[in-house]
Amino acid sequence: MQLPSTLLENAVNEFAKLPGIGKKTALRMVLHLLKQNANEVELFSETIAKMRREIKFCQRCFNISDSDICAICANRQRKQEMICVVENIRDVIAIESTQQFNGTYHVLGGVISPLDGIGPDQLNIASLVHRIGEEKTAEIIFALSPNIQGDTTIYYIQKKIQHLPCTVTTIARGIAFGGELEYADEMTLARSMANRLPVQQYVKS
């Protein structure tokens, strides 16, 4: 694609670095911005730069935050002795949008994956272990991806905290609501058979 201007080309190249954006979509975005008021584009650009410059990570749970301690950690209405361990900030947002969880989070920043060169030291695991000991946490809920890396991470952390008196659970895995049995993969189906629940407990939940 030959573009008629270097300024345009640079802008398209910047947009094309974003995930899932090809050159054509990038061009569409840039031409859209070109049609906007100069002020609006200035605002767009300044908002992005300011976000990157000023955003903080909560010193306790590593969630994104406007201040040193995030709104969830600072909220005394929430059960501070319950920690949900997640991979990233998107997972926090997903769980928050269910409005069903009233505890706090700990964002690991990924899962242990030796093939990708990610070991425990690259993740916020030491701080989690320290936090559990320090805060006398009552329950840890793992909400990690249901794959080998997620399971490895759970296993690793559990080993590290087994001397501490806190309950360790993981979110339920099984057939999704609205999912059809015949399209479920064998692993999920086999596991959900093995971990079957008494109907009375299921109805209550």
Place this chain on the structure above:
Amino acid sequence: MQLPSTLLENAVNEFAKLPGIGKKTALRMVLHLLKQNANEVELFSETIAKMRREIKFCQRCFNISDSDICAICANRQRKQEMICVVENIRDVIAIESTQQFNGTYHVLGGVISPLDGIGPDQLNIASLVHRIGEEKTAEIIFALSPNIQGDTTIYYIQKKIQHLPCTVTTIARGIAFGGELEYADEMTLARSMANRLPVQQYVKS
């Protein structure tokens, strides 16, 4: 979707204003930028702002340009007496990428569409008519969208320039290469029957 930070939310809202970008995709982009170096995000933001601030439109053909006259208009290798009339800059880029056209362009900025409140005065039509008279243009090629608005625009411009001695043509319309007859709409099929070509002319082109 509840976001944990106002800075994050503002950035997501800015991205969500772009065409075809919803809140979830916007969040994915913002979190991607958050993982980049501060310098890279600064560059992203500055490139967009600079593009909007400094980009120019060619004073002759209204194509995007880094200078007052665009590279195509300034190129003496191209047939300056041949003008291809297009709706927007994307069409220029599309035709340029075929590498088959060696004339110049005139970007109208849209087509006449009374329903959307777009009349001839909102478009670069007066400048086109003036340019054809001034430059003694030999041929005008209309490459507009094949719909009522496009046809109206062609008809309007043709009326304005009929006293001038230039040839007026439009790009061929018909069944696309690789297209299947049975899936073509009736209008296209009927028109391509009516405008059929002698096979010898077809083979030559």
